[in-house]
Amino acid sequence: MTYQLSFSTRLSIIQDETGFLVPIIMSVGDQEVKIESYLDSGAKYCVLPRWVGEDLGLDVEAGETVQLKTGAGPMPAHLHYVTLCVGDLVFDDAPVCVAKYPEFDRCLLGRGGWLQSVRFGLVAYDDHLFLSLYDE
Helix, strand or coil: CCCCCCCCEEEECEECCCCEEEEEEEEECCEEEEEEEEECCCCCCEEECHHHHHHCCCCHHHCEEEEEEECCEEEEEEEEEEEEEECCEEEEEEEEEEECCCCCCCCEECCCCCHHHEEEEEEHHHCEEEEEECCC
């Protein structure tokens, strides 16, 4: 049996020894940060290093305190809401967790606020991520 899907967005991604890096833009008000984030479909939230939250103008400690479950054990973070752009798709009020401690140094693109709203295709061989809003 053959299945067909169509997508409105194609992104070039980068693969390294850790995973797939996806170019994204996060913004709060008029503050904007362009970053590459590791795709982490197992993560409930997107997770940001503290410096990204600060560059977005967030009062990091003012967010709701959450304990994230990681392979290395629990990690404290603060929950905030941002606008997330993945390709030309925009997701308002996407929940993100900003790491409490500056030692956390990578951006993770988890499920929260966007992945449940899209059709998603990954062609690792060609380094392409395909997306469309689910209801398109």
